[in-house]
Amino acid sequence: DIQMTQSPSSLSASVGERVTITCRASQSIKNYLHWYQQKPGKAPKLLIYAASSLQSGVPSSFSGSGSGTDFTLTISSLQPEDSATYYCQQSHSSPYTFGQGTKLEI
Amino acid sequence: QVQLVQSGAEVKKPGASVKVSCKASGYTFTNYDISWVRQAPGQGLEWMGWMNPDTGNTGYAQKLQGRVTMTRNTSTSTAYMDLSSLRSEDTAVYYCARVVLGMDDAFDFWGQGTILTVSS
Numbered sequence: 001d002i003q004m005t006q007s008p009s010s011l012s013a014s015v016g017e018r019v020t021i022t023c024r025a026s027q028s029i030k031n032y033l034h035w036y037q038q039k040p041g042k043a044p045k046l047l048i049y050a051a052s053s054l055q056s057g058v059p060s061s062f063s064g065s066g067s068g069t070d071f072t073l074t075i076s077s078l079q080p081e082d083s084a085t086y087y088c089q090q091s092h093s094s095p096y097t098f099g100q101g102t103k104l105e106i
Numbered sequence: 107q108v109q110l111v112q113s114g115a116e117v118k119k120p121g122a123s124v125k126v127s128c129k130a131s132g133y134t135f136t137n138y139d140i141s142w143v144r145q146a147p148g149q150g151l152e153w154m155g156w157m158n159p160d161t162g163n164t165g166y167a168q169k170l171q172g173r174v175t176m177t178r179n180t181s182t183s184t185a186y187m188d189l190s191s192l193r194s195e196d197t198a199v200y201y202c203a204r205v206v207l208g209m210d211d212a213f214d215f216w217g218q219g220t221i222l223t224v225s226s
Contacts, residue, residue: 001168012139014124014224028122031193031210031215032210032211034209034210034212036151036213036215038172043201043216043217043218043219044143044201044203044216045212045216046213046214049206049209049210049212049214050209050210050212055212055214087150089151089153089212089213091210091211091212094156094165094167095167095168096141096156096211097151097155098150098151098152099142099150099202100151101151
């Protein structure tokens with residue numbers, strides 16, 4: 001199975017700041033990497049697919065980059081509503097594993 | 107609009123089975139795979155498997171092989187996830203999600219989740 005490792009596990013930042021979350025795969029997954037946002041008691045929400053494509057309706061403050069084994073999710077200007085847990089997921093090969101999550105506190 | 111509506115919370119005893127449903131609307135059910143993902147209390151997301159509603163083909167996570175079965179009813183646009191021989195470790199929120207081939211198999215819509223509690 002492909003292991004997905006996110007860092008940091010948690011972080012605290014202020015409104016307006018720029019934050020970056022990293023996701024590393026245990027082997028190359030090309031660009032089969034997606035990012036989800038999950039708020040307490042809610043289902044995950046797709047933010048970025050195929051490493052860098054912004055899902056419809058998602059603010060342009062979110063962006064993704066990377067390929068191969070190293071990927072990043074960047075939020076360019078934090079808003080209070082961005083407080084959530086963020087997960088990366090690979091869909092290169094089954095099982096479609098998730099990272100352990102990064103809890104972002106604003 | 108696309109919606110996935112799941113069945114309600116369940117409480118089961120160890121060793122029992124559970125069947126969770128996921129009713130799709132707002133799109134052609136047979137055009138998109140459905141995946142199931144679970145989340146134990148306070149934990150991360152765990153992918154359980156996928157089903158092609160058109161063919162009925164399935165693929166399951168190795169750790170659940172033999173205990174999980176994913177099926178569908180195309181006449182009602184409903185996907186089902188059966189989990190048998192339940193253990194306390196199966197206590198979790200279970201989600202169904204629509205898989206988009208054109209998005210490299212990203213999950214673009216999710217059900218609201220079904221809470222399963224396994225307890226004696």
